[in-house]
Structures are given as structure tokens and as C-alpha cells.
Amino acid sequence: MTxxxxxxxxxxxxxxxxRRVRVGLRRSGVDYFRGDGSDRIxxxxxxxxxxxxxxGTLLAPVWVSPAALVLPIVAGGLILRPASLxxxxxTAAAALIVESVVLGPYTQGPARVxxxxxxxxxxxxxxxxxxAQFRARVGVPWRRGGTMLFDLRERIRxxxxxxRLPSGWHREMALRPAGGQSFSGDFVVAARTHGGRTLEVVxxxxxGKGMDAGSRALLLSGAFGxxxxxxxxxxxLPAANGYLLRQDWDEGFATSIHLVLDLDSxxxxxxxxxxxxxxxxxxxxxxxxxKSADGPLLGVYDxxxxxxxxxxxxxxxxxxxxxxxxxxxxxxxxxxxIDRLTGEAxxxxxxxxxxxxxxxxxxxxxxxxxxxxxxxxxxxx
Numbered sequence: 559m560t561x562x563x564x565x566x567x568x569x570x571x572x573x574x575x576x577r578r579v580r581v582g583l584r585r586s587g588v589d590y591f592r593g594d595g596s597d598r599i600x601x602x603x604x605x606x607x608x609x610x611x612x613x614g615t616l617l618a619p620v621w622v623s624p625a626a627l628v629l630p631i632v633a634g635g636l637i638l639r640p641a642s643l644x645x646x647x648x649t650a651a652a653a654l655i656v657e658s659v660v661l662g663p664y665t666q667g668p669a670r671v672x673x674x675x676x677x678x679x680x681x682x683x684x685x686x687x688x689x690a691q692f693r694a695r696v697g698v699p700w701r702r703g704g705t706m707l708f709d710l711r712e713r714i715r716x717x718x719x720x721x722r723l724p725s726g727w728h729r730e731m732a733l734r735p736a737g738g739q740s741f742s743g744d745f746v747v748a749a750r751t752h753g754g755r756t757l758e759v760v761x762x763x764x765x766g767k768g769m770d771a772g773s774r775a776l777l778l779s780g781a782f783g784x785x786x787x788x789x790x791x792x793x794x795l796p797a798a799n800g801y802l803l804r805q806d807w808d809e810g811f812a813t814s815i816h817l818v819l820d821l822d823s824x825x826x827x828x829x830x831x832x833x834x835x836x837x838x839x840x841x842x843x844x845x846x847x848x849k850s851a852d853g854p855l856l857g858v859y860d861x862x863x864x865x866x867x868x869x870x871x872x873x874x875x876x877x878x879x880x881x882x883x884x885x886x887x888x889x890x891x892x893x894x895x896i897d898r899l900t901g902e903a904x905x906x907x908x909x910x911x912x913x914x915x916x917x918x919x920x921x922x923x924x925x926x927x928x929x930x931x932x933x934x935x936x937x938x939x
Contacts, residue, residue, distance in 0.1 A: 601642045604630045605649055612653040616660055624657050624671045628682040635686020643690050647683050654679065717779045718746040723757065724821055726873075726938050732915035734923075734930040736883070741772025744881045744931035747783040755822055758786050760794070761933055762814040762856075763833070763881040771929070774807065782814075791818040795831050795853060795864040802857030810857040815879055817935075824871040824937055829864050831856045834882055834892065837900060839907070841874025841939060846900045849877075874939035876911055878903065883928030884919060898922055911936050 607630045614622035627650050634646045658671040720729050735742035743764035751758055760782055764771045778801075785797050794816055802810050815833040819826040828836055828851045835850035853864035871877060878899075885895025902921045906914040915932045923930050 597638050597642050600637050601634075601646065604634050604638070604646055608646075608649050608653050612657055615657055619661075623675075624654065625675050625678055627653060627679050631679065631682045631686055635682075635689045638690060640687060640690045640694055643687055647687075650679065650683070717783050718748075720746070720748050720759070720933075721750045721757070724754075727821060728911065728936045728938060729757075729934065730911075730913070730915045731931070731933045732919050734883075734919050736927050736929050741775070742929040742931070743771025743775050744883070744929040745775045745779045746931065746933060747779055747786050749783075749787040750821075751787040755820065757817070757819040757821055757935075758791065758794075759817045759819075759879070759933065759935075760786055760814055761817075761833070761879045761881065761931060762812055763883075763929070763931070764812045765809040774809075774812075777805075778802075778812065791816065791827060791829065792864075792866070795829050795856070796862065799831065799856045799862050800860065803860055805857075807857070812856045813882075814856055815851075817877070817879065818866075819871070819935065824875075825868070826871065826877070827866040827868050829853065829866045831862075831864060834880065834885070837878040837880075837896070837903075838869060838871070839876040839878075839903070841872065841876075844907075846903075848896075871935070871937045873937055876903075876934065876936040879933040879935075881929065881931045883926055883930040884923045884932055887923070887926050887928075895922070910938065 608627065611622060611626045611630070615624050615626070630646065631650055634643050638646065654671060654676060661671065718731070718733065720731055723729055731746055733742055733744060733746075735744075743766050744762070745764075746759060746761050748757065748759040750756065762775075762778060762782065764775045764778060766774070778798075781801055782798060785794055785801075789797055795814065798814065802812060812831070813833040814831040815836065816829040816831075817826060817836070818829070828849055830851035831853045832855035835848040838847045838849055839845075840847060849867050849869055851865060851867040854862045856862075869877075880899070882892065885899055886892045887895070890898075899918065899922050902918055903911075903914065906917070911934055915934050919930050919932055
């Protein structure tokens with residue numbers, strides 16, 4: 559009897575706890591991030607500018623035109639919510655009516671409220687409303703929305719940072735998004751595993767380019783970064799393939815190359831998922847060798863198998879991993895692009911490839927409208 563009587567009490571406590579959690583989340587900013595945060599201060603400031611502009615138009619029409627009302631309207635479209643924006647528009651319309659009534663239809667000069675000025679103000683208002691509705695739909699906060707894309711870009715950059723290597727090794731990476739954009743479909747995740755004795759690097763090229771692939775690259779870089787080092791090397795690409803299949807994207811495929819390098823011996827394994835071969839410079843004979851592993855694209859079909867190719871980096875050797883934007887274009891095929899890349903890379907042999915990644919992209923694919931990424935790992939002689 560006692561247990562049965564306490565069940566409603568427990569249920570009531572759970573409901574009260576859930577209510578407190580919802581209130582706490584609302585107060586902590588969850589609803590604010592969804593676009594429901596207060597914009598009363600910004601609205602009040604913009605509302606005060608409208609009578610100031612109208613008063614300036616009536617007193618000094620040479621300096622203040624009725625068209626100046628577009629300024630608070632444009633600002634409101636960038637920072638206010640749609641509901642608040644309608645109130646701002648109503649105030650601006652009232653100011654136009656007052657100006658037209660006080661100045662009269664026969665007023666000459668810049669102070670005259672013409673139909674053209676009304677159309678300009680209305681067009682700016684419609685544009686601002688569309689912008690505000692878009693921000694409300696995606697849930698961008700009105701104050702910090704401008705920094706969101708910057709934060710996402712920096713998160714990708716941080717996740718692509720290469721770990722420090724022991725003495726005798728050099729690594730560097732260069733990434734160039736398509737069209738000078740801030741986001742790229744190419745990314746790198748890397749970690750030192752097995753007590754720091756092993757370097758694991760994954761270079762991935764997501765389908766699409768630039769902004770179109772940036773969101774998928776951000777999601778995949780986080781997921782792949784969690785998988786690297788958490789799974790045995792041979793299990794990484796199968797797990798990544800399964801992850802892409804579960805996303806069910808329209809353009810859900812990607813190419814990837816996974817390097818597992820023993821920093822003590824220089825021996826390595828390369829696993830590939832439909833990616834271009836790596837290039838190894840053999841310092842002893844001064845020639846480049848393509849290292850091509852076998853494996854299908856990621857996200858195409860389940861149960862894919864990935865077979866590695868093995869190699870070893872001796873003192874003076876260099877290994878290059880890159881994406882197709884660096885060697886393929888409408889003017890040349892991949893084989894020709896690889897020949898050009900190796901030819902440009904030979905020029906950096908005397909300098910030990912310090913700072914070579916950026917220069918190689920500049921020399922081989924400066925104006926290509928595709929994402930380009932290049933990773934260099936060299937063993938000093």
C-alpha cells in the first residue's frame with residue numbers, strides 16, 4: 559500500500575522537475591538561440607531614429623532626405639525578429655505620411671516625398687523582412703548571428719590541425735577552398751596513437767565544393783576525428799563508410815585516404831576509399847612512386863572492403879597526400895596533373911620541403927574552381 563501511494567507522488571515530482579528543467583533551459587538561452595531572444599533594446603534604438611530622421615527632414619531638408627528612412631529599415635532587417643520588424647515598418651510608414659502631409663504635395667527639392675521614395679523604402683522593407691524571416695527559420699540569434707559562420711570555419715580549421723612530430727620528421731598542410739570561399743569540402747583529421755609512436759592521418763574529399771560541401775565536411779570531420787585512434791586502422795574506413803550510409807544524403811559519397819605511419823621505423827600503411835594515390839619521393843634514387851591502395855568510395859554500398867598498400871619512408875623521403883582539385887581540371891587529366899605536381903615538387907627538394915605545400919598549390923592549381931588540399935610528410939635525412 560505504501561509503495562502504491564507513493565507512485566503518484568513520484569510522478570508529480572518528475573513533472574515538477576521536468577518543468578524546472580524546461581524553464582532553466584529557456585532561461586539559459588536555448589530559446590534565445592532559436593531566435594526567441596529579446597530584441598527590445600535594438601528595437602527601441604531603431605524606433606528613436608525614425609522620428610529623428612523625420613524631424614531632420616522637416617527642419618533641414620537639404621541635409622536629410624525622406625529616403626534616409628531606409629537606414630533604420632535596413633538595420634532592422636539585419637538584427638530584428640520579423641514581429642519586431644513589422645512594428646518598425648509601421649513607424650516608418652507613419653513618418654512618411656507625416657512628412658508628406660506637413661511638407662505638402664507642392665514642395666520642391668529634396669524634401670519632397672515622391673512615389674519613387676515610397677517605392678524605395680518599401681523595397682528595402684521587403685528585402686529586410688525576407689532576411690529576418692530567413693534568420694528566424696534557421697534559428698540564428700540576432701546579436702551573434704554574424705559570428706556563427708566564422709565559428710564554424712574555425713572549428714574545421716582546428717579539427718584539421720596536425721599534431722607535432724618528433725625530431726627528424728616534418729609535416730605541413732595547405733588547404734584552399736573553391737572560389738576563395740571560407741568553407742571547403744576537403745578536410746584532414748590526424749592523431750598520434752599507440753603512445754605517440756604512430757601517426758594516423760585521414761584526408762577526405764566530400765562530394766561537392768565550397769559552401770555546398772562545407773556543412774557535410776564539418777559533420778564528417780567531427781565524426782572521423784572521433785574514430786581515428788579509437789578503432790584499429792583496418793576498421794576505420796569501414797566504420798566511416800557505415801556512418802555515411804546512415805546519413806542518407808543526396809550527395810552522400812566521399813573519397814578518403816588513411817595513412818598509418820610508424821614514427822620509429824618509418825614503415826606505413828595506406829588505406830584508400832576511392833581516393834587518388836599518394837606520391838612518395840625516394841631520396842635514394844630521386845624518383846616519385848605512386849602508392850595506390852584498393853577500396854571503393856565511402857557512402858556507396860555497405861560491406862565495402864579496403865585493402866592497404868605498404869611502404870616505408872627512409873631518411874630524405876617525402877610522402878604527399880592530395881585531393882583531385884590539385885591535379886585535375888577541365889584543361890588537363892589527372893595523369894598530366896600528377897606529372898606537373900611532381901615536377902614542381904622537385905624544386906623543393908634542396909630546401910627540405912619547408913613551406914612547400916602552399917607554394918605547390920599556387921604553382922599547380924592557383925585558379926582552379928575546386929577545393930584543393932595537400933599534405934606533406936617528410937623524413938629528414
